[in-house]
Amino acid sequence: MARALFLYSSREGQTKKILHYIDEQFTELDCELVDLHTAQGIDFSQYDRVLIGASIRYGHLNKKLYSFIDQNLEQLKQHKVAFFCVNLTARKEEQGKDTPEGSAYIRTFLKKSPWQPKLIGVFAGALYYPRYGWFDKMMIKLIMTMTGGETDTSKEVEYTNWKKVSLFAQKFIDL
Structure with a gap:
């Protein structure tokens, strides 16, 4: 069975809820869910793929996400890792705010982050x-x-x- 690591940075729990939903979609994956804020010394080679989900609060991703990226940059570049962002602006699907190209938050993330994920998702959160x-x-x-x-x-x-x-x-x- 393939192993996956799901890392999350969530304020109110919607990002974590999305990861649980993804986990339930695929019975062929053995998923480990870890709070990115407390994650230390993770060996990505123990997993077939890694998914990182992070929420926006007041227009920003949590600073701990960027610290995690800096500390694990080589692993992020060498393994199958995807990223998604959760925010309320993405509720405006008709304006394309739910796409990596249409999300101002993803554009900012890609400018600030030395890691450039190959697969990026943008999802509307919850109030x-x-x-x-x-x-x-x-x-x-x-x-x-x-x-x-x-x-x-x-x-x-x-x-x-x-x-x-x-x-x-x-x-x-x-x-």
Whole structure:
């Protein structure tokens, strides 16, 4: 059975949920799920492929993602590794914001990162207003007001396009 390492940097859990969904799609994969923020000394050669998922918060990927890339750059370049980003802007599929080419976050990532993944996905995340603290709730509501999104803070809204996740997962398996 093929082994896969799934690394995640998630704020509210949607990135991790997407990785669980991908894991469930493929019974031929033995997946290990690891929080990128606590990952240390990972030997990529123990895995047939690696998938890294990271979420955007306030327009940025977590700095620990970049530290992880710097520390593991040679392994990232030598193994079958894919990357995906989760953000609320990607909900605007009609504007192409859910593609690597149309995502400002991916363009920024590729400029900042010495690692250039061969396979990149961009998925819409979820709004979990009731789970947020007051500050995050108000900031996210402001951002959603400016971008034409959901502003009812009593709601939880999942924007993730699961069909698109499945298509990406198949590409990942075929790496």
